[in-house]
Amino acid sequence: MRRREKMAHAETHDPNTPLEYRSETGRLNILGFWIFLGAEIALFATLFATYMVLSHRVADGPALGELFEVESLLIQTFLLLTSSFTCGLAVHEMRRHNVKGLITWMAITLGLGLGFLYFEIQEFLHFIHEGANIGTSAAWSGFFVLVGTHGAHVTFGIFWVTMVLIQVAKRGLTPATSAKVFITSLYWHFLDVVWIFIFTAVYLMGMVTHNG
Amino acid sequence: MKWDEFFVTGDPMIYGADVSIVLTMVGILFYLTKYKKWKWLWDEWLTTVDHKKLGIMYIVSAVLMLFRGGVDALLMRTQLAVPEAKFLDSQHYNEIFTTHGTIMIIFMAMPFLIGLINVVVPLQIGARDVAYPYLNAVSFWTFFIGAMLFNISFVIGGSPSAGWTSYMPLASNELSPGPGQNYYLLGLQIAGIGTLLTGINFLVTILKMRAPGMTLFRMPMFTWSSLVTMVIIIFAFPILTVALALMTFDRLFGSHFFTLQGAGMDMLWANLFWLWGHPEVYIVILPAFGMFSEIISTFSRKTLFGYKAMIWSMLLIAGYSFLVWVHHFFTMGSGALVNSVFSITTMAIGIPTGVKIFNWLFTMYRGKIQFTTPMLWSLGFIVNFVIGGVTGVMLAMAAADYQYHNTYFLVSHFHYVLIAGTVFACFAGLIYWYPKMFGYKLNERIGKWVFWVFTIGFNVCFFPQYFLGLDGMPRRVYTYSEESGWGPLNMVSTIGGFMMGIAFLILVYNMYYSFRYAKRETTGDAWDGRTLEWSTPTAMPPFYNFAKIPEVTGLDHFWRQKQAGKVEKLKAEDIKPIHMPSNSGVPFIMASFFFVAGFGMVFEWMWMAIFGIIGVFGTLFYRSFEYDDGYYVSVEEVIETEKISK
Amino acid sequence: MANKTVANEHHGFPWKHLIGFVLSIVLTLFALWIALETDLSLTWILIIIFGFAFLQAALQLLMFMHVTENSTKSNLTSRVQIGNILFAAFVAIVIVIGSVWVMTAGHAKHDKDQHAPKTENHENHGGGSEHDSGEHGSHE
C-alpha cells in the first residue's frame, strides 16, 4: 500500500472526562475488558463447579478441611483485600493526575500481591509436605487447580502491572497509559472478588464440613 | 519416542496423504518463489488486520476443512455401505469419525460463520473496521494454527479416536495412550482462544461501532444474530477452556479429575463438555438464522416479518442454551426429577425456534419471491431444518431418548440441523455475499445444480438413518452383521453421501468457472439489497469500507433510500482523512509460537512446550510496549480510490 | 448514574474506597466467625457466608471497579457492563449449582465410592448401606 503519515488518534478533550475515557481506543479497551471479565467469571465458575463436585472425593488422601489453617488463610485474605484497596487508591490518584501517587499506591499493591503469593506458596508447600498434591485425589486436584489458577492470575497480574507502571514512568499519564492502568486495576479488583469466593467456598466450607 | 510411533506408517492411504501433502507444500513454495509472491503474501495477507481479508481467510480455511471433514465422511460411508466391509479397520474408523465430528464443528462450521460475520457485520453496521483489528488477526491465526495442529495428527503421531465428545475414562492415558488425544486437547484449546477473542471483539464492535442513527433496534437481523452468538461464545467458551485444561492435567500431570484412579469422576467430564457443547450448537445455528433472515427478506423484497419477535426469540434461545445441557446424558441416571426438568427446558427451545420459522414464512407472505440460489438454500433450510428440529424435540423426551440415545436416530437429527441449518446457511451466505468479497457473482445456473444435487443427496443420506436408529443401529460402530438387516438402508445412505460429495465438487467448479467467466459487478449492490453493506459504491468495498460514514434513519435504511430515490452521492468536500489501524506481523508470529507450544505438549516434550509458551508471552509483552496508533488515509487517496472505481 | 460526571468524585478524600475497604474486612471476619464459632446448622452457615460473599463482590464492583460508570455521554456502556456482570452471574450460578445438582441427584445414593478405602474388601460401614436395605440377597 501507499505511503501514509502516522498521526495520533483523535481524542476527546473535555476536562471533566477522566483520561482513560478520552481516547476511542481507551473506551473500547475498557469496555472490552469488562466483557472479558464476564468470560473470566464463567471460567472460574467452571473451576468452582469442578471443585464443589469433587471436594468429597478424597480417595485415601487427607480430607481437605483437615489441612486448612485459619491463620494462613487470614493473612492471605487481608493481604489481598488491602491490595485491592490500595489499587483503588492508585486509580483515585490517577484521576487527580497525580502520577507519583499512582505509582506509589500501585507499588504498594504489588508488594501486597507478592506477599499474598509468598504465603500461598508456603501454604501449598505445607500441603504437599503433609501428603496432599495435585495427584493425591480428585478433591486435591480440584483444590490445586482452582486455587492455583487464581494464583497464576495474580502472578500474571504482577508482571502486567509492572509493565504498565514502566510505561507510565516513561510516557507519563496519557489517554493510552491511563487506560492501561485502569484496565489492570479492574483485573486486580476482580482477582480479589474471585478470592472472596475461594475464601468462602473452599476454605470456610472445607473447615465447616470438616469440623461439623 | 521411537520413529515408528512418530510418523504414522503402514497404510497406503496415509502414504498417499504424506506424498500429496509434501507435493502441495513444494508446489506452493515453488509458486510463491517463482512469481515473487512472498512479499505480497506477507503484506496483504499474513499481516493484515482488515476484517474483510481475515474473513476471506476464515472462509477459505473452512472450505478446506469442509473438504477434509467431507472426505472423512465419505470414507465412513464407504465402510458402512455394506455389512462386514473390510475397507477400514476399527481403529481407523474410530479416528475418522472423531476427526470428522471435531473438524466439522470446530474447524468448519464455526470458522465459516465467523468468516462471514467478519466480512459482513462491520459493513452492515456502517463501520470502518472492528473494535480491535489487531485482536481480530490474533483470533484468526490462533484458529488457523489450532486447526493445523489438529490436522497433522493424521500423519504425525496418530489421530484422536475417542469421539468428538472424548468421554473419560476412555480418553484417559490408561485407555488411550499417546499423542492422539493430546492433539484434540491442544488443537481445540488454541483455537478456542481465538474464538473467545472473536466473541469479545464482535460484541464490542456491534455495541460501539455502529453508524450514527443505527440504534439497537435498527440493526439488521444478521448483526443481531451475531451479537447474540457472541454473547453465547463469551460465556460458553471458558467452560471448554477449563474442561480441556483439566483433561490435559489428567493426561500430562497426573491429576485425577476424570480418571478411574484417585476417586476421579468420569461423569463430570460429560457434564462440563455439554455445558459448553450445547451452547456450542446454538453458536453454529444462530448466525445461520440471521443470514436466512437477510436473504429471505431480500428476495421476498419485503421487510422481515416480526422483527422484534425475531430478536426476543433469539435472546430466549441464548438464555435457554445454558439450561438444557443434561439432555445429552439423560441415560446417566441422574434421577427422574433432573430428567424431567431438562426434558421440559429442552422442548421449550422449540417454541422460540418455531416463532422464527413462522416469521420467515410470513416474510414471504405477500412478497415477491425471487428464486435465486441463496433463496433456494433458504427455502431448503426451512423445509429440512424442521425435520431436524422436531426430531430434536423427540430426543428431548427423556423417556423416549433412552431408546434413541447413541443410535443413528441421533446421528440423523444432528446432521439435519447442522447441515440443513448451518451448512445450508454457509452456502447461502457465501453465494449471497460473494460479490461483496470478490466482485462477481457465482454462476446461478451451476449454483442451482449444486443446490438440488446436494439437497437431494442430503435427504437420501440422512433420512434413512432415522429408521436405522429405530431399528437399533448404534452410532460409532465400524461395521455390522448381515443378519442385522441394516444393509440396504446403509447403502442408500452412502449413495446420498456421495451425491453430497459430487455437489461439493460442482460448487468448487462453479468457483473456478465464475472466476473465469462471470460478469464483473459494476456497483456495490449486486442483489438490490436492503442493508448498508450493499451501499458501497464499489463492488468490493475499499479497505476503509466507507469514505463517509452513513447516517441511518431506520430499519432497512439503504432500501428505503433507494425506494425514495434519495441515495446520497459522495461529494469530495465531505471526505476527511480516515484513521486506519496498521498491519502487524505479531499475531502470525504469536500463533506460530502457539504451534510450537502445542506440538511440544502433544508429544510431552516439555522443553519445546516451555519455549513456545515463553515465545507467546514474549509477543504479548512486545505488543504491550508497542504504541502504534495507526495512520491516516489522506483525502486525496480516498478521492482517488473512490473515483477509480466509479 | 447516567449523567453524573465521574470527575467531581475524585478530588476529595477517597471516602468511597475507605468505606468499601472497612466493610470488606468486617464482612470477612464476620463470615469467618459465623462459620467457625457459631452453632448454626450447615445450611444456614452456607446461606449466610455465601450471602456475604456476594455482598462483598458487589462492594468491589460498585466501590472499587466503578461498574456503573459510563465512558461516554450515553449510558450504553454502564448498561452493558452491568448486564454483562449479571448475565455472568447467572451463568456462573447455573454452572455451579447445576453441576452439583446433576452430579449428585440420583447418583449420590449410588455413589459407593465416596468414603470407601482402596482395599478390595468392602465390609466397611460406609457408602450405600442405608440404600441397600430394600434389596434382596445382599451380596456382602
Added chain:
Amino acid sequence: MRRLKPFFTFGLLMAVFMLSGCSDMIVLDPKGPVGAEQRDLIMYSIWFMLFILLVVYALTAFIVYKYRDRKNHKGYDPDNEGSHLLETIWWIIPIIIVIALSIPTVKSIYSLEGPPEESKDQKPLVIHATSVNWKWVFSYPEQDIETVNYLHIPEDRPVLFKLTSADSMASFWVPQLGGQKYAMAGMETELYLQADEQGTYEGRNSNFTGEGFTNHTFDVMAMSDAEFEKWASETKADAPELSKGQYDKLMLPGHVKQMTFSSTHLDWVDHAKNPEYALDARERLGYEEKLPHSKAGKEEKKKREEEMKKLEESESHGDSHAH
C-alpha cells in the same frame, strides 16, 4: 408448481418409509412392558411431529407458490412487517404442543424409574451387569452364579439390573426390552427391564468404548420361570467356580466367548465401589495399553482380530455355552 415437485416427492418417499418400516423396526416392536411404554410415547410424539411438518410444509407450499415473482403479481405488500394476532398464535400453539408432550414424558420418566406397573408386586430378579472392555459380566447374587456375554431371564418378571463398569463408560441396552442406561466405574445405576415373550434378544453396549466397541454385545434369553430355575440350579451344580485369577484375565481388554460360573466376582470386588480394580489387575498381569500406530500396537490389533475370528467360528459351531 414444478419447483415444488421435489418436496412432494420427498414427502411421498417419507410416507413409504413410514408405512413399510414401522412394524419391522425393533424399537417399535418391543417384547416387554418397558419397551412398550417407550414405543407408545414415541408413536404419540411422532403424530405431533407429523402434524407440525404438515402445517409447515402446507404453509411453505402455499406461500411460495402464491407469492412467487411473476407477471401480473398480486398482493405484494413490501412494508407488511408483522401481525400481533398471527404472532400470538404461533407463540401459543407451540406452547400447547410442548405441554402436551411434556405430560406423558414426565409420567414415563417417573414410571421407568421403578419396575413396570403390571408387575409391581412381583419380586424383581436382581442381576449385576458389569461392563469391561469389551465384554459383559453378569452376576446373579441370589442364585450365586455368573455368566459372561449372555443372560438368562425369566419371562413376565421384572429384572432389576445393577449396572457398573470396570473401565470405560458403557451403556447397557437391549432395544427390544427397553431403553438403555449408562454403566460407569465407581458408580451403580439401576435399570428395570422385563420380557413378556420368550426368545433371544440382542443386547449391547451402545456407548463408544474404543477399538472393540462394535462387538461389545451379549444375548438375552427369556424363558419360562421353571426353565430359568432349572437352568440356574443346574448351573450352580455343574459350572466351575470363578477364580480370582480367571477373573483378572477377564479384566484385560479383548473379547471372550460366553462363559458360565457357579460363583460370582461380587465375593471379592464390586466395581461400583472400586473403580481401580481393572487397572490394578492389568498391572498385575503386566498388560500395557499400546500406542495404536506403533509396531506393538499393530501386533496387538492383529491378535485381537484373530481372537474375534476364532470366537465367531466357535459360535457358528454352536458350542457357545462352553463351561
